[in-house]
Each structure stands twice: as structure tokens, then as C-alpha cells.
Amino acid sequence: MKMREFRVTRNYLDYPPGSALLEMGNTRVICTAFYEEGIPAFLQNSMVAEGWLTAEYNMIPAATLTRGKRERLSGRSFEIQRLIGRALRAVVDRNEFPGYTVYVDCDVIQADGGTRTAAINGSCIAIYDAFQKMIAAGLITTNPLREWVAAISVGIVENELILDLSYDQDSRAQVDMNVVMTEQGKFVEIQGTAEREPFTDNDLQKMLMKAKQAIAKIIYLQKKSVDLI
Amino acid sequence: MKMREFRVTRNYLDYPPGSALLEMGNTRVICTAFYEEGIPAFLQNSMVAEGWLTAEYNMIPAATLTRGKRERLSGRSFEIQRLIGRALRAVVDRNEFPGYTVYVDCDVIQADGGTRTAAINGSCIAIYDAFQKMIAAGLITTNPLREWVAAISVGIVENELILDLSYDQDSRAQVDMNVVMTEQGKFVEIQGTAEREPFTDNDLQKMLMKAKQAIAKIIYLQKKSVDLI
Amino acid sequence: MKMREFRVTRNYLDYPPGSALLEMGNTRVICTAFYEEGIPAFLQNSMVAEGWLTAEYNMIPAATLTRGKRERLSGRSFEIQRLIGRALRAVVDRNEFPGYTVYVDCDVIQADGGTRTAAINGSCIAIYDAFQKMIAAGLITTNPLREWVAAISVGIVENELILDLSYDQDSRAQVDMNVVMTEQGKFVEIQGTAEREPFTDNDLQKMLMKAKQAIAKIIYLQKKSVDLI
Amino acid sequence: MKMREFRVTRNYLDYPPGSALLEMGNTRVICTAFYEEGIPAFLQNSMVAEGWLTAEYNMIPAATLTRGKRERLSGRSFEIQRLIGRALRAVVDRNEFPGYTVYVDCDVIQADGGTRTAAINGSCIAIYDAFQKMIAAGLITTNPLREWVAAISVGIVENELILDLSYDQDSRAQVDMNVVMTEQGKFVEIQGTAEREPFTDNDLQKMLMKAKQAIAKIIYLQKKSVDLI
Amino acid sequence: MKMREFRVTRNYLDYPPGSALLEMGNTRVICTAFYEEGIPAFLQNSMVAEGWLTAEYNMIPAATLTRGKRERLSGRSFEIQRLIGRALRAVVDRNEFPGYTVYVDCDVIQADGGTRTAAINGSCIAIYDAFQKMIAAGLITTNPLREWVAAISVGIVENELILDLSYDQDSRAQVDMNVVMTEQGKFVEIQGTAEREPFTDNDLQKMLMKAKQAIAKIIYLQKKSVDLI
């Protein structure tokens, strides 16, 4: 019951100010962050000077076992990219980059379960680096990432607790849970779904415990990848 | 810290075999269920004879304080209708209505927070009645609803635990959680989101407790509305 | 040969400044009116200070005997909402609310024929009330509704003249006519269609006579619903 | 108060079995008719063997004084193509071409008012010829066009009755009416709209009279164009 | 091995400042040019004052042997309209109409091969005339068309060199090439495609030679059509 192998290739692409190839097992996601001047209309009348951060998520057709269709945007993708955006906004101080929007893109090139958690894990690295570039460019003074955030899936497959489910495990899971937590061990998001059978409070507590341990490990690896540790 | 007033108008519409107007405070949702012969393509090669259940969710433009746009389908609506479908599928035995699809529609006519939970609460009544009509029509023999399911929101607003959040409370909430549970007290879905500040494990446990109590009460009211109690 | 039962529930919703549930027989339409500052681009260069009024029409999927599809906007809906907008604009003085747009929404929750006429009848009540709210808010000084407008369908079914056709009658009609008239007995819109057989001038005159009587009655009921009579 | 010059160029295109360029004043519409085997799904379970006829209407961008946008299909176009289809279906005997669908296309290449009436007038010629080709091909035995149909606009501009309104007249009209009638003087469709001021019964009767005379003349010209007179 | 008959009807439509019906054999294309104030956003920060020219291409459904569908915009149409735009921009001096956009529309009303080349040939006439109207209106001083441009298709069908391929020839061609050249015999665009078998360098040279001769002839006919010769 261990997390799959976790690998980061920082600065994976040349053009975005922050980018990482994030791999968890066979799942591979290109995570990037661009900053641009300007904020969305709904923030423009805000009293406080704020920045914004938004995320998009997509899969290439060749990412899956049988070729996927290039769709405009499925309900599933919408749900995931909203989750990524919320998770990252929970740990950045938007007052620290007023007038700028950070665009995060998560493009899955290989999908073997846990693409949304890999996307969050890689995006946090990408935005850290993009913010560092903003500092280097004299646009902001301190990195607005208040604390690191990471995500992991945990589930119950054939009555056994499993961490970081592969696609095959996920499709057989009774319960599937995604947990997003911060460096300080607080929750940003919990999404647990009974795929077949409703689950008990006891199951829930065990899954949360496992997730907590894994997230601490991931945050260690994220920070190491950007030479903070 | 009580749930808002909960009202059911059973058989609200004339044409759908199951329908209910479900009100929680000022939130009002028309929930309906139609059955049709036929199942989606992805089930047709299944070994086991199964039925299917799917849900759609929408708001009329006049449902909100400032008029909404008639959009094709926003990311938010997609997310909600997927949740409703999952919640209901978790408590129906799909082997009990093989070859049929149940279409659930949740049309919000007034939105004051908690529209997704109201939609689940009303839909469960609508499908119960639609299944009863299938029995009356000789299409199935027992009601496939294995146990009742209900949903409630719970959150922390200004450091206080609040149940069944109104729109105004929701927009000020630090944490917002939707819990879907069954009659037997098991979880079907947990979705907790830190809107501003990450939340602690202690907060989580308190919110789950409150939700559990409220759901027991809602299920009592659902069953009473269809004369099962 | 009488009109079906006509019922108004004024102020049906809490948020729109004007709203009514309008029922004619089993047909039920939620009609609402919001006002917003701003006018469409094509009016902005006008010499005269004018307001604008526009309407949208939609059906919820559960409104019909067999469940309808949530479509973006069918040709039929387009046609109907253009008709509603024209009918209302014919009786409001747009110079009396310069710089404002009134958005009318007609959401059919149950459809048993005559939804477009019910929509016009209910919308006229909704805009009257919305304009009263504008007066109360000090935005305008007199109600821009110059005279009331109402609509009715009339047709020939099995060689018999029928008023306010139900869905079943409408589908068997040889001729189907919608008439929109003002309080003073003038025509705003006439739309007569030979569904099967072309119709004679004599048929036309008889249908117009019947429509005229019914519209006088509806306008009486509209005004009574807002306490003007 | 005369109709504008009316010109037909029969067999305007090489490929469709029926086609005509129909000109009324400066308005020019290419009207064509193709037949294809197959009928829409909603007719396939019909007891009676029937054919179907459907119409589409569009404008090229260069048809208007200021260049139009190539839109998918505006509300206005939807409304017009539904009218054209209904008008033609009212005069064809669909039992006479069972199993076939006739596709009518009306492409406006120059628009100076009255494009929908020109489209109906030209399409009736195109379907007559397409049906003749079906006879020649041995697919049917008699021409299903039971009687000819034609359309004209009539309106009141500066208190004067005007026939076949140009774009400029139409935009200044108080009332604008489109009348579709058959060879035998019966109505197929009446659509009268008060553009500014509601109109009286007396106005209506005068407009219908004028329209009747013009339609008789158009039907004479249609029949002459295909050598029936 | 000759070009099909080439016909120009200048000023084919009344409203666009430049228009021509261009026919090559049975292929017929309405080509028009409108000018409007304003330039696209991507040019607005340019150092140099420039104008813009863009083209759209479409077919009416009745243009082909079997009726086509009214699609939004197929990949094929996109490709063709980009080609038309590039070809025309290569011979106009955009500094000569700063602040204006020329909109070219090519609407194919009959398609028998070579619609893209006919579209280029007719559009060059339409823009010449539209620019003359701009001079007449005092908006510009000299015609920005630096030299004329024309296009022709050439191919190998059953091992024989064919100029200006008809639809039937095109569908049997081994190689199909479109050549766009200027009055001075320079290339603007070469697009050669091996439809079945790759082709040799020798084939290429022979096709280019033939195309060159035809283009000189077309440019002669274009200039004659506008009385420059």
C-alpha cells in the first residue's frame, strides 16, 4: 500500500515561465503556468487590488488505452479544472500579484489513474516557478505561494485500502477519494464517492489518515524539486 | 443552527410519472423522473441485464437575484448533474429495471443556496414514484430504490457551524461541504471545499456529525411525503 | 366553446421585480421581468432616448407528455420569443424608460397547448409590476405600459370553432390562429396557419370575432390580478 | 400601389431537378428543389405511405446594403424557413410521393424586402419542376402539386396601403403583413404585425383584399413560367 | 488541352462596391468586395498605418450534383478562404488603404471543379472595383492593387496534362495543382498534391509551364472586363 513512483521534470518546456512534467506511476501530465497582465471582469470593481489564477485541464487522444476523442470540453474535464483552480487559489495570496492572471494548463499525455492529483501536484511547482520569474522581472516582491499544496487519491479496492490508484484499480474501487491538503496538514478539498457501495465513517477515517501521510511525502518531493530542501 | 424549512409538493406536474417541488428555505427545485425503454450504448454489451439512471440540472434565468443567462451548460451545472446521477445510482438496484433508463430533471426555479442538495432530496422522491408507476404498469415487480438517500450542506461561516446554507451564508463561508448519505447512515458522497482558508480535521469531524443528524431528519420527511411513514 | 380556466399567481418568485405564474387550463408558464441599466448597441446612436424590452422563452424537459430535450434554442422557441417581444413592445412607450432594458423570461413548466399566448398574458402582468418597482425606486415617473395586451388561440377542429386550444385539439386542428390584441380592440399580431387545408375568408372572420371576445375577458382578468379593477 | 416587377429564370442551375431565380424588384432569390429517397424518422411509423418536404433559407453576406455576417442560422432565418416549408406542404399531396423527401433551398443573393414571399413564389416553381422530373424518371405518376401557392407582402406606410414592400418601405411601415394564398383564393398563412401602432379591423380587411388580387396575378405568372398557360 | 470558357459579369450585385459573377465552364462564383472602416486588433499596434483584406468562401447547397449540407464551415472551406485571402494580400499595397478592411466574399452557386481558382479570379476584379469606389469617395488616392493576380488548376488525368479541371476530371486526377501567379509571371502560391501516385520533377515542370500560359490569358480577360485593355 504505497504511492506509485513520483517523478518531476522541472522546466519541461521552454516558453512558459513555469513548467513541469509530473509523473505518478504511468500517469504523465505536463503542467505549465503563464502570467499575463489583466484580471477578469468580476474582479475589476473589487476594493482590494487582487490577482487571479485559473486552470485548464485536457487529455491528448493518445493518453488512454483506447484512443479518446478530441472533445471541446467534457463535463469531467470541467469538473477537474475547476478543482485544480480552487486548490491552487487556496494557497496563493492573491493580493501579492495584483493586476495579473496566472494561467495554469494541465495537459495529460498519459493517463493511468490519478490525473487530477498529478495535475495539482505539478501545477503547484509550475506556479512557484512562474512567481519566481515574476520576482526576477521585478513585477512582484515576494512569492505569493503561502504554503505548498498537494493531492492524492485513496480508495478501497476489494476491501483493501489503496493509495494513488491506477486506472485499473480505480475502475474496480468501491470507494474513491481525492484529498487535497496543505503543508500544514489542513484540508483544501475532500471528494469521496461511493462508486458501488456506500461507505462507513470508519472507512472514511482510515482513508483520510493514509492520504495525510502521502501528502506530506509529496510536498517534500515538490519542494526538493525546486531546491527548497 | 437548524435546517431551513423543508417542504415537499408531491406530484407537482401532470406528465412525468414522478415529480416533486422541493423547497428548502427560499430554494425551490422542480424534480421529475421519466422512464423510457432503452439503455445507453456502453451498457448494451454488459453480461448482466441492467437499467440506467441519468440526471440533468438547470436553472431558469429568473431563479437568481440578478437575472442569469440561458447557457448551454456551464461547468458548474455539469458538475452538479453528475453528482445527482451518482448519488441516485448508489441507492437503486439497476438490475431491477433492466432495459429502462430513468431520466431525472432538476429545474431550479428559485435559488437561495443548496440547490444541489435540494435537487437530490427531491429527485429521490420523484424516482420512488416513477418506479411505483412502473410497478403499476407491470414493467417491474419491486421498487428498485434499495434505501433512501438525502443530501445537506454544512459549512463554517464566521467561525460558526451552519447547516443548510443560504446563498448569502454560502458566499461568506470559509468551508463549504456537501454530504450525501443513505438511510443506514453510510456516505455516498462527501465534497468539502475550503473557500478561503484550509480547514482542520477537527472542523471536518464536527461538520460530518451535524450533516448526519440533518440527513436522518430529511429522510424521515421524504418517506413521510410518499406515505411510507 | 369557452376559454379554459385562467389563473394568475402574482409575485410567484422572490427575486424578479415582476413575476407571475400564468395558467390556462393545464398550461403553466412562469413569466418574469427584470430591468437592467443599459440598452443594446443598435439603439445607442438613436436620436431619441429610448429603453428596450426583449423576451426569452423556454420549456423545461418535464413540461410535455414525453420528456423533451434540453436544446440550445429550437427554431420554434426563437419564433415564439420574437413574437412575445414584439407584442409587448407594441404597448409600452419606450421613451418612458430611457437607458433601461427590460428582460422578460417565459419558462413553461407544463405545456398543454397555447404556451405562447399564456406567455404573453403573463408577461404583460410581469412587466406592469416591474415598471411599478421602477417607479417605486425613483427611476421612472409613470408606468410605460400604455394599454394592456393579451393573446388567445382560436382554431377549427373537426369543422368546429374552438377557443384556447389544448395540445390535443391543436394537433387535430385544420386551422390554428393566434391573435394578439390591445385593450382598445386593435390588432398587434395575427398569425393564422392552415395546418392541413387552406381556409376561407369566412372562416377567418369568424375566428377573429371569437378571439376579440376572449381577449377582452383576459384583459379584465389581468387588470384584476394587479388590483387595477 | 402596384407590385414590383416580377421575373422568373426557370432552370437557373444545372444540378437541382427544379430551380428558379425569382426576382421581385431588386430582390433576387435562388430557389431550388432536390428529391432524395428516405423520409424523416417521425414519419416512419405512419400508417399511410407519405413523403416529406422541408425548406431552408439563407442570405449570402453580400445580399444586403451593408455586408451581413455568415451566421449559423439566425432566429429570423429559422422563422422564415419554417414558413416556406408549411406553405408548400399545404399544397402538395404527400401521399403522391411516398418514401421521398423534397429539399427546398432558398438562397437570397440580393435582398430589397419581401425575400420570404419571393422565396415561396420561386420554390413553388422549383418543386413543380422537380416533381415533373420524378414523373419522367418513373418514380411517381402524377404531379403532387394540387394547386399553386403564392405569397405577397402588404403594409401601411405613412397611412398609405403599399403592396410588395421594398426594404426601405418595410422599415418605415406601421403594419406589415405577409399573406400566402392558393390558386382557389384560400388562405394558407396570414402573418400581420403592428410594427409601431396596433391596427384596426378595417385596415386588416383592406390589406387582405389587396393581397388577394396580387396573389392571383403571381400565380398566373408562375404557371406561365412553366408553360402551363 | 484548353481552359474552359471564361466569363465575367461585372457589377453582378447592386449593394457591394465591387462584385462579379465569374464563370469558368459550368463553375459559377459570385465574388464581392465591401470596405469598412476599422482594422483587426492584431494590426492596431502596428508602427505603419495599414489596411487589411480578408476573404470568406462558401457554397450554396444546390451548387453540387447531390445537395450539400449547410455547414458552419468545413475544413475544406477554411483552407480555401485562407488561400484566397493570401493570394489577394500578395498583390495589394496595404499601406494604401490605412484604417480600412476589405471583406471579400466568394459564394459558389454552381461547382464543377476549380471553384477556388474561379474565386480568386473573380475576387481580384471585385477588389479592383471596390478600390475604385474608395477613390471616387475620396477615401484613398490610388488603387492599391499593384498588379493583377490570377489562378488556374492543372493536373494529370490518365497520364495526360489537363488545364482547368472539371469536377469529373479532378476526381480522376493523379496529380492536382493550383497555381496563383501575378501579371509579371511570379508565383504567389503553388499547391501540388499527388492524389494517388507521387509525381516526378518532370511532371512538375510541365504543369508549371501550362499554368503560366493560362494565367497570362486570364489576366488579359480580367483587365478587359474592367476596361483597362
Next chain:
Amino acid sequence: MKMREFRVTRNYLDYPPGSALLEMGNTRVICTAFYEEGIPAFLQNSMVAEGWLTAEYNMIPAATLTRGKRERLSGRSFEIQRLIGRALRAVVDRNEFPGYTVYVDCDVIQADGGTRTAAINGSCIAIYDAFQKMIAAGLITTNPLREWVAAISVGIVENELILDLSYDQDSRAQVDMNVVMTEQGKFVEIQGTAEREPFTDNDLQKMLMKAKQAIAKIIYLQKKSVDLI
């Protein structure tokens, strides 16, 4: 005047039967090939048993210097994917994989000019491998790739002949030409565009010569990457 560095990572992804990461300079494209049973409708009535091959092309938003938009499918992408499909179909014997469709996907993850040529070069490797897998699976007996195909861009920048243009060179080019050739030195596709100034026949001949040499080299590298050399 040399080609940029050319690198192949064969079997870049785990799921597609053929895949390669193709890099030319800083341009990086993931090229994949899946085979599926079934052929498009337009081939199903063909006399001869054939297979089909189709291609799709897309860029991730982070591929370019400034973040791109996730569009459905731009005109440019349509044009490129049609080119890729034609180029590959020209060198495969479709009678050798009857009843199967090969889906090629080219996803650009970094774009520094020449993405369409890199896509063709990588796709040819991907389909070779996918066909080898089909042989291994006993579905076909010989590899349908009759000869290898490759593509290169060549242009004139500041009067100098340049091979394999980078984005920066491409945006400054007077002429830009893409050449697709086979192993035997025959042309599959030539697309030459005068970006600013029309070009002479002499320019054309020099560009073709350069392209021919580069393509021979690329085909050597392609075959080496799959151990055929």
C-alpha cells in the same frame, strides 16, 4: 544553411501501438498511431476491400511563446491535419489493411516552426510501428507502408535560402515552402507561399533542390530509428 537537429524518441507513449516524440530544433511533436476495426461510411460501398488512415493535429496552449487558446479547431489546424493525412495515405497501400482505420494524432508540445513537417516525419514512424503491431497480432501479413515519406520546410529569408525554418525565421520569410517527398525522390505535396513578395521560377528551383537533399537525410534517420538501417 543546415537542417536543425533531428531527434526521435520511439515508443514515447505506452498505449498507442505506434508512437514517437519527434524533435526538430526546439519543435517537439508527439506523434501516435492507433488502429481500430471499421472504416468510414464513404468507403463501405467500395468494390475493393480497403482500409483508411486519418490524422488530427493540435497544439497544447503552452506550446508557444505566448499562451495559446484551447480552440475547438482553428482553420490552420484543419489545413495541417488534412495535409498530414494526404501525405501518409500517398505512401500506404490501403488494400493491405482492409477493414481497419489508422488514427494518427500529432500533438505539438513545443512549437518553434516546422510543426507540420515534424508531424509528418514522426507520424510516418508511428504508423510503421503500428503496422508492425498489426502483423504481430496476425491482422495483416505485410507492412502497408510502401515507401517512407518525409517533409521539410524551405524558404527565403533576407534573400538567403534557409532550410527547416524556426518560428522566428518563418515570420521573417519572403517565401515559405513545405515539400513532402518519398524515398524514391517523388513529390507528394508542394505548398509554396509568397508571404510578402511573389517569387520567381529560379527561386522555386533552388528551394526544391535544397528540400530534396534534406528529405533524403530525414528518411535515412527515420529508418534508422526503427532499426531498418
